[in-house]
Amino acid sequence: MSGLFGVIDTKGSSEGIAKTAYYGVFSLQHRGQESAGIAVNNNGTFMVHKAPGQVADIFDDITLSALNGQCAVCHARGGSDRETGTDAIQPILIKSSAGNIAMSSDSVILNADELRDNLKSMGAIFQTNIDSELILSLFSRNRIGTDSCEEALLKTMKDMKGVYALVLMTENKLIGVRDPHGMRPLALAKKGDMYMFSSENCAFDALDAEFIRDLEPGEIVSISKDGVKSFYFEADKTNEQRVKDGNVCIFEYVYVARPDSVIDNTSIFDSRYRAGQALAKEHPCDCDLVIGAPDSGNAAALGFADGLGVPYGMGLLKNRYVGRTFIKSTQEQRELAVRMKFAVLKTAVAGKRIAIVDDSLVRGTTTKHIIRFLKDNGAKEVHVRLASPEVKFPCCYGVNASKGTDLPATRMSVEEIRDMIGADSLGYISLDSLRASLDGIHCGTCSACFDGNYVAGQEESSDSVHNVEYN
Ligand code: SF4
Incomplete structure (x- = not known):
């Protein structure tokens, strides 16, 4: 899981592009803290600055002033077992027969191995094992024999199975792509002559840009000095149908996205608040104080x-x-790590029956330690309520969890999990209520980690997972 941002000045000005890129990717830091990068296009000359770590540590006034250009793509990377080493830090730059290209992706390509082997057999060389490089290699190959970047991208989308959002920059265009499942969010905004793509609209708000819309599932939006053009993977579908057929990851609402973001017409904060209200109806409890597991x-x-x-x-x-x-x-060490991460407000919890609401319980290790701390600090009772259902299936789309065997809900009852984490009671929201909390959403959702319905298919090797660290 990653944060993507891109910006282009359609009048060719380089005023404020680097700073806009910086603040854009900075606003998406919550989507990935492993590494970050910004690539710029200065009249056809591409430059990139990227490193492991967080955005604020990687860029300063000197590095930003060197990133002069009229267009930029940025990336904040979360953990993934496919992405290792500094070569794998995005954006990735290549020189193709169609010129310089830079790309940032938030993707899991399920048929990556097969595609990579095919390209290798045709002479392609890979420096990394990340999807971005694979997608660019495929795109470059498809660009030969097609009349435009957009046509080559449509061909590339046909080749790929999986989920992805892409922001790429050619020598004269900035292009955003949302996969046909719409699993990853990507939105478009405008500020003066600048157009921007972002994984979440919280970046637009920070930059005082005007949100235009979410990209539709299977849509390519291409921006140049000639304006904004859309191309569609399934051109025969109506826009309405395309949106309706989309399945955004439900965990965006539960955990991933920032609460001030709105994805596919639904406010993250409002949906979480409604989930909490529904949880109170489904699993009420006698308590003196309700607290949240910070922050989600x-x-x-x-x-x-x-x-x-x-x-x-x-x-x-x-x-x-x-x-x-x-x-x-x-x-x-695990316990110490949780103690370093969380501090209990003793005066607030001592002598009280506490209900703690968390976004989810995946492995349960953090929750168990938190309950211990609360009790060590005088809480009389600790009741746990979860704003998502039991996580019973691993995510093969790069968002959460690990192998199925690591998930307690696959082998334990709710009562057994309650006992394991040491709570006085435990309640999970139902999937129906979670879905209902996404009031106003204009597409469907992936909820495979709760119901096993992998809407975008699965990899052949069921052992393959693409996970971020989770509690
Ligand atoms: S399996 Fe779960 S975490 Fe993964 S994309 Fe689907 S809903 Fe999101």
């Missing part, structure tokens, strides 16, 4: 407190400076 449990906790008519308060604080590099190989 907070909105649902507010809704849960509202639904129960019980006060909502702060009980846990999150230390934002704990990185993923923390060593966690032993039980003691």
